[in-house]
Amino acid sequence: MNWYGIIAIWRFEMARFFRSLVQSIVSPVLSTSLYFVVFGAAIGSRIDQIEGVSYGAFIVPGLIMLTVLQQSLQNASFGIYFPKFIGTIFEVLSAPLSAFEIVAGYVGAAALKGLMIGLIILATSFFFVDITIQHPVWMVAFLVLTCISFALLGFILGIWAKTFEQLNLVPLLVVTPLVFLGGSFYSISMLPPFWQTVSLFNPVLYLVSGFRWSFFGMSDVPVAASLAAITIFTLACFAVVWWIFRTGYRLKA
Amino acid sequence: MSAIVQIKDVRKAYDDGFEALKGVNLDIEEGEILALLGPNGAGKTTLISTICGIVNPTSGSITVGGHDVVEGYREARKLIGLVPQDINLQPLEFVMNNVNFSRGLFGKPRNDALTEEVLRDLSLWDKRNNRINELSGGMKRRVLIAKALIHEPRVLFLDEPTAGVDVELRKDMWAVVERLRKDGVTIILTTHYIEEAEAIADRIGVINKGEILLVEEKEALMQRLGRKEMRIELAEGVERVPGALSGYDLSLEGNGHTLVYSYDTRGERTGITSLLKDMQAAGLVLRDVQTSQSSLEEIFVSLVKENA
Numbered sequence: 300m301n302w303y304g305i306i307a308i309w310r311f312e313m314a315r316f317f318r319s320l321v322q323s324i325v326s327p328v329l330s331t332s333l334y335f336v337v338f339g340a341a342i343g344s345r346i347d348q349i350e351g352v353s354y355g356a357f358i359v360p361g362l363i364m365l366t367v368l369q370q371s372l373q374n375a376s377f378g379i380y381f382p383k384f385i386g387t388i389f390e391v392l393s394a395p396l397s398a399f400e401i402v403a404g405y406v407g408a409a410a411l412k413g414l415m416i417g418l419i420i421l422a423t424s425f426f427f428v429d430i431t432i433q434h435p436v437w438m439v440a441f442l443v444l445t446c447i448s449f450a451l452l453g454f455i456l457g458i459w460a461k462t463f464e465q466l467n468l469v470p471l472l473v474v475t476p477l478v479f480l481g482g483s484f485y486s487i488s489m490l491p492p493f494w495q496t497v498s499l500f501n502p503v504l505y506l507v508s509g510f511r512w513s514f515f516g517m518s519d520v521p522v523a524a525s526l527a528a529i530t531i532f533t534l535a536c537f538a539v540v541w542w543i544f545r546t547g548y549r550l551k552a
Numbered sequence: 553m554s555a556i557v558q559i560k561d562v563r564k565a566y567d568d569g570f571e572a573l574k575g576v577n578l579d580i581e582e583g584e585i586l587a588l589l590g591p592n593g594a595g596k597t598t599l600i601s602t603i604c605g606i607v608n609p610t611s612g613s614i615t616v617g618g619h620d621v622v623e624g625y626r627e628a629r630k631l632i633g634l635v636p637q638d639i640n641l642q643p644l645e646f647v648m649n650n651v652n653f654s655r656g657l658f659g660k661p662r663n664d665a666l667t668e669e670v671l672r673d674l675s676l677w678d679k680r681n682n683r684i685n686e687l688s689g690g691m692k693r694r695v696l697i698a699k700a701l702i703h704e705p706r707v708l709f710l711d712e713p714t715a716g717v718d719v720e721l722r723k724d725m726w727a728v729v730e731r732l733r734k735d736g737v738t739i740i741l742t743t744h745y746i747e748e749a750e751a752i753a754d755r756i757g758v759i760n761k762g763e764i765l766l767v768e769e770k771e772a773l774m775q776r777l778g779r780k781e782m783r784i785e786l787a788e789g790v791e792r793v794p795g796a797l798s799g800y801d802l803s804l805e806g807n808g809h810t811l812v813y814s815y816d817t818r819g820e821r822t823g824i825t826s827l828l829k830d831m832q833a834a835g836l837v838l839r840d841v842q843t844s845q846s847s848l849e850e851i852f853v854s855l856v857k858e859n860a
Binding site: 314386390 | 606607608625627638640641642652653654655657658660699
C-alpha cells in the first residue's frame with residue numbers, strides 16, 4: 300500500500316478545501332440557515348407536526364442530506380476533473396499508485412469534506428430547532444455511507460465530463476431534483492398515492508428516509524430497504540470505478 | 553553495462569486507427585544519455601508516455617529495471633522520473649508544497665534536506681513559498697524538473713526540456729544533467745535542438761512515423777554518416793569545373809572562385825592528394841583551403857527525408 304501517495308493526494312485536496320473556506324463552509328451554512336428561516340419559520344408555522352415531530356426539526360435530516368450529497372459530489376468531481384483539464388493528471392497516472400489508492404485519495408478526501416459539512420450543518424440546526432438523535436451510531440453510519448457513495452459518483456462524473464458544463468449539468472439536472480423530490484422537506488405519505496409510487500423509484504428517498512429514521516425513529520420506507528439501497532448504490536459506483544481503471548476510460552489513451 | 557529499459561516490439565494504435573508506434577525495439581543502457589530525435593508527430597512522446605504508464609501499449613512489452621511496466625508497475629514507476637513537454641502545473645499551489653507532493657505520490661516520506669538541495673540546484677529556493685501562477689514560464693519548467701527529481705529516480709525522461717527556455721536555464725539544466733550522469737542516472741532526452749543532443753548525448757536514436765530508424769553511438773553515427781566538405785578558394789575564378797577534374801565530386805560556388813569537394817570519411821582514400829595534384833596540373837592557383845564536417849542536424853534531416 301502506498302500510504303504516502305494516498306496522504307499526498309488527500310492533503311492536496313484538503314488544502315484546496317481550506318483555501319476556499321468561505322465557499323467550502325460559510326456558503327453551505329448560510330444556505331442552510333436560509334432554508335430554516337424560509338421553510339422552518341415561514342412555512343413551518345402553517346404546517347402541523349408530522350408524526351409527532353415539529354416541521355422545523357423534521358426537515359433537518361433532509362437539509363443535511365441535500366447539502367452533503369451536493370458537496371460530496373461536487374468536491375469529488377472537481378477534484379479529479381481539474382487535474383484532467385489542466386493536464387497534471389499525468390503525475391498521478393505515472394506514479395506507483397494503484398487504482399484503489401488513487402480512489403482512496405480523491406474520494407476519501409471528498410467524502411471527508413462532505414462529512415465535515417454535514418456535521419457543521421447539524422451543529423447549525425441546533426440553533427434553530429430542538430432535536431434529539433435517537434440512533435446516533437446509525438446516523439453517523441448513514442452519513443458516512445452517503446458521503447462515500449456520492450463522492451464515488453462525483454469521481455465517475457469528473458472522469459466522464461469533457462467540459463465544465465457537463466460537470467455542472469449532472470448535479471443541477473439530476474441530483475438536485477432527486478433530492479427535492481426524495482422527501483427532504485416532506486413525508487411522502489403527504490403525497491397522492493400515484494406520486495408515492497413514483498417516489499419509490501427515487502434512490503435519494505431511501506437515503507433521506509433512513510437518515511431521518513436515525514433521528515426520529517420514523518421513516519417513509521423500512522430501514523432495511525434504506526440500508527440495502529445505499530449499499531447497492533455504493534457497490535454499483537465501485538463497480539463503475541473499477542471498470543474505468545480497467546479500461547482506462549477517459550483517463551488513459 | 554546492462555539495459556535498464558527494454559522495449560520489445562511495442563505498438564500503439566489509437567482508437568481512430570492512427571498507429572503512433574509501429575513495433576519499437578530499444579534497449580537503453582544504464583547510466584547513458586540517449587537523445588531521441590524525430591520530427592513532430594514521430595512518436596517520441598507516445599513512446600515515453602507508454603514507458604511511464606500514461607498510455608497503454610496495444611501490444612509488446614516494456615521493462616524498467618527488470619520490472620514489467622504493466623505487471624510490475626509499482627516497482628517500475630518508482631525508478632522513473634518524467635519531465636513532460638507541456639507545462640502542466642496546478643496554478644494555486646506553492647512551489648515547495650507541490651514539489652513535496654510529487655515525492656509523496658511516489659511513496660516516499662518528506663525529506664527537507666533533499667527538497668532544499670533540489671530547489672537550490674534549480675535556482676528555485678527563493679521562490680519556494682511563491683504560488684506557481686506567480687512564476688515565469690522558465691521558472692515553471694524548473695518546477696517540473698524539480699518535481700521529477702524529488703523522488704530520486706534512476707531513469708529520467710526529459711521530453712523537449714528546452715523548448716522555449718532561455719540560455720540561463722539551459723545552462724543550469726545541463727549542469728543538473730551532468731551531475732545526474734555522474735550519479736549514474738540514465739537520461740532519455742527528446743529534443744528539436746540537435747546541437748544539444750550532439751553536445752551531451754552518448755547515443756542518438758532517430759524516430760520517425762512510429763519507427764526507430766537507428767540507434768547509434770553519437771561518434772560512430774557522425775563518422776558513419778558524416779560527409780566532409782573541402783572548400784577550395786581559387787586565386788582566379790573559373791567559369792566551370794575544368795574537364796581534367798570531372799572525375800571528382802566537385803561543385804562551383806562564389807562566382808567561380810570556390811570549388812567545393814565532398815568526400816566520405818569512411819573511404820580508404822579521400823582523394824584529396826590526387827585532387828590537389830590534378831588541380832595543380834590543370835593550372836589552378838589555390839588561395840585557401842578549409843574542411844568542415846556535416847553536423848548532426850544535416851545527418852538527421854537527410855535520414856528523415858530518406859525514410860519519408
